[in-house]
Amino acid sequence: MAFRAPPLNGFYCRRNPMVFFRAFASVVSPPSKAVVYERHGPPDEVTRVIDLPPVELKEHDICVKMLAAPINPSDINRIEGVYPVRPPVPAIGGYEGVGEIQALGSAVRGLSLGDWVIPSPPSFGTWQTYIVKEESVWHKIDKDVPMEFSATVTVNPLTALRMLEDFVKLVPGDAIVQNGATSIVGQCIIQLARIRGIRSINIIRDRVGSEEAKEKLKGLGADEVFTESQLEVKNVKDLLGVLPEPALGFNCVGGNPASLVLKFLRQGGTMVTYGGMAKKPITVSTSSFIFKDLALRGFWLQKLMSTENAKDCRVMIDYLLSLVCDGSFKYELEMVPFKDFNVALDRALGKLGSHPKQVIKF
Amino acid sequence: MAFRAPPLNGFYCRRNPMVFFRAFASVVSPPSKAVVYERHGPPDEVTRVIDLPPVELKEHDICVKMLAAPINPSDINRIEGVYPVRPPVPAIGGYEGVGEIQALGSAVRGLSLGDWVIPSPPSFGTWQTYIVKEESVWHKIDKDVPMEFSATVTVNPLTALRMLEDFVKLVPGDAIVQNGATSIVGQCIIQLARIRGIRSINIIRDRVGSEEAKEKLKGLGADEVFTESQLEVKNVKDLLGVLPEPALGFNCVGGNPASLVLKFLRQGGTMVTYGGMAKKPITVSTSSFIFKDLALRGFWLQKLMSTENAKDCRVMIDYLLSLVCDGSFKYELEMVPFKDFNVALDRALGKLGSHPKQVIKF
Numbered sequence: 001m002a003f004r005a006p007p008l009n010g011f012y013c014r015r016n017p018m019v020f021f022r023a024f025a026s027v028v029s030p031p032s033k034a035v036v037y038e039r040h041g042p043p044d045e046v047t048r049v050i051d052l053p054p055v056e057l058k059e060h061d062i063c064v065k066m067l068a069a070p071i072n073p074s075d076i077n078r079i080e081g082v083y084p085v086r087p088p089v090p091a092i093g094g095y096e097g098v099g100e101i102q103a104l105g106s107a108v109r110g111l112s113l114g115d116w117v118i119p120s121p122p123s124f125g126t127w128q129t130y131i132v133k134e135e136s137v138w139h140k141i142d143k144d145v146p147m148e149f150s151a152t153v154t155v156n157p158l159t160a161l162r163m164l165e166d167f168v169k170l171v172p173g174d175a176i177v178q179n180g181a182t183s184i185v186g187q188c189i190i191q192l193a194r195i196r197g198i199r200s201i202n203i204i205r206d207r208v209g210s211e212e213a214k215e216k217l218k219g220l221g222a223d224e225v226f227t228e229s230q231l232e233v234k235n236v237k238d239l240l241g242v243l244p245e246p247a248l249g250f251n252c253v254g255g256n257p258a259s260l261v262l263k264f265l266r267q268g269g270t271m272v273t274y275g276g277m278a279k280k281p282i283t284v285s286t287s288s289f290i291f292k293d294l295a296l297r298g299f300w301l302q303k304l305m306s307t308e309n310a311k312d313c314r315v316m317i318d319y320l321l322s323l324v325c326d327g328s329f330k331y332e333l334e335m336v337p338f339k340d341f342n343v344a345l346d347r348a349l350g351k352l353g354s355h356p357k358q359v360i361k362f
Numbered sequence: 363m364a365f366r367a368p369p370l371n372g373f374y375c376r377r378n379p380m381v382f383f384r385a386f387a388s389v390v391s392p393p394s395k396a397v398v399y400e401r402h403g404p405p406d407e408v409t410r411v412i413d414l415p416p417v418e419l420k421e422h423d424i425c426v427k428m429l430a431a432p433i434n435p436s437d438i439n440r441i442e443g444v445y446p447v448r449p450p451v452p453a454i455g456g457y458e459g460v461g462e463i464q465a466l467g468s469a470v471r472g473l474s475l476g477d478w479v480i481p482s483p484p485s486f487g488t489w490q491t492y493i494v495k496e497e498s499v500w501h502k503i504d505k506d507v508p509m510e511f512s513a514t515v516t517v518n519p520l521t522a523l524r525m526l527e528d529f530v531k532l533v534p535g536d537a538i539v540q541n542g543a544t545s546i547v548g549q550c551i552i553q554l555a556r557i558r559g560i561r562s563i564n565i566i567r568d569r570v571g572s573e574e575a576k577e578k579l580k581g582l583g584a585d586e587v588f589t590e591s592q593l594e595v596k597n598v599k600d601l602l603g604v605l606p607e608p609a610l611g612f613n614c615v616g617g618n619p620a621s622l623v624l625k626f627l628r629q630g631g632t633m634v635t636y637g638g639m640a641k642k643p644i645t646v647s648t649s650s651f652i653f654k655d656l657a658l659r660g661f662w663l664q665k666l667m668s669t670e671n672a673k674d675c676r677v678m679i680d681y682l683l684s685l686v687c688d689g690s691f692k693y694e695l696e697m698v699p700f701k702d703f704n705v706a707l708d709r710a711l712g713k714l715g716s717h718p719k720q721v722i723k724f
Contacts, residue, residue, distance in 0.1 A: 276649070281646055282646050283643045283644070283646075284658070287446070291446045292660075293662065295658065296646070298655055300653060
């Protein structure tokens, strides 16, 4: 199947071919280079970079010149076709990113040329050089924040913040426990907990370099970091020392590491699952529910974004970017020029060893 | 270890030996026959019936002549020593029951001789002929209700009612799903749902007589009853017909029957675990939490009774007994004279084939 370009107002529009004749009086975007896929499959096989023709701006539209956009695991899953919600193919890759306003429709009032904006809620198709979307899609952000953080603030840091806020009311001195603590969400949770005076108990895989990983997480503010093998003890709570039993746990692995989070939780505690890196289910004893009164929940940012709770997200994003700005919040990213998209993709797919999250720089 | 009788005010009191001298001016209970166990172990080995000496009533005490008390599975687990909260041994068996007021302390104002009462919250030691406890322990109930229902209203029917009320707000036309539907809690859920206009989807074991069990549950108001083997299909929801996807599920089995409850639940649904008859854990996929947004919780009546939510329970018990009285709520019980306690216990232990719940009649 050939790639069908989006409706191109001003040049050719399936909805209204007459638009062509109005083109000369309208604002039109530059042509865009985009990473597209026409069918689902291995991303390094099904994606290619193509040129898309210019798009006419309707009166409330904004044309954004993209500056940077990350390759998140969920982007890969969407291209593979295994993510439950995904755009119909053919589609342009990407779900978040940052750009600069290049052109405005005639009725746009709230934003100006040169503003830096992110799509919020995030939306499909950020892997392209120019995007035309309605004003309401775009959220203006502070240009002082390095673009790689603005480009990545939604999918990982916002997940961390919402998970800390939405499930259990924590107060300074409380503790949380998490597995997969070296992930970006994990690093964000450690730092956001530290900023709130909340202690963090962190579980990481046993692997070469786990001692360095521990030190790195402690440098971010982790109170305790255990490898899974350190937790093969009769009662993990004996390892807590002065830390309180955690009321809230986060699981992005599944299998035994999820059980380890459950073991740490206090009576009445909640575990929130937001990922399944081990591709293994979560197994829970009956008595954990009845006598320990544990609650198991799930978190999915994309679902949240479709609810009315989404309205707080822009405020939260501003807060997160202000933390980046004042130096109290960070995570590792690697910028790659758009021309080397294939290299960035191979790194994101794990084909080239261990790399930080890849951020395409347009 | 010998059985130590409880402190016997009026005859010998370890707390205050001087009480002896006041005995002749005081109200004293009759001697009591009680089922006691001095150590944990198999109930048919460690329990015996003994005589306990009379007890002096303090001014706020009430002496209740027990009429009936059931043998619940949790009573058996307490005697076995496997229940997480249990009285220290030596102890008297039982946790709920009904009795008639036989004598009153001098300061009792709210209850009268001849009233029928239940301990509410329930409390340990109902397997005896006379109980002396403070007025506040006792809740007066309607004498028109057959005693076997008053004796058993708390542990099973109240569990069913609270589970229907406490987790998900249901409205008429909604549906629930449950496994272990032939249990007394299961039967109560079916009937309480029917009374509320809530549809019930019920899962039972494959066994000889499962067709009769289906008919019996449908007679109570079950909308659908499936055996586990009927649910070995690609999509259980195809079996729902006109019923809506359930927002709330109940699990008292664990293992695969718990997974069947999860499969029926709608997006955002909640499964409440209140038992583990299969002695197998509950296994849940990561995507059930993230993409289906399921929540897993637990229910334990004994815990609830220690919270401030317990205060509504007496109102709920009156409601449940009124339903029994008007004939819209029932379940099978078998009354056994106290002198045949050992037979009742053997039946409750499953040693004598299938029997309804055993209720000791004093």
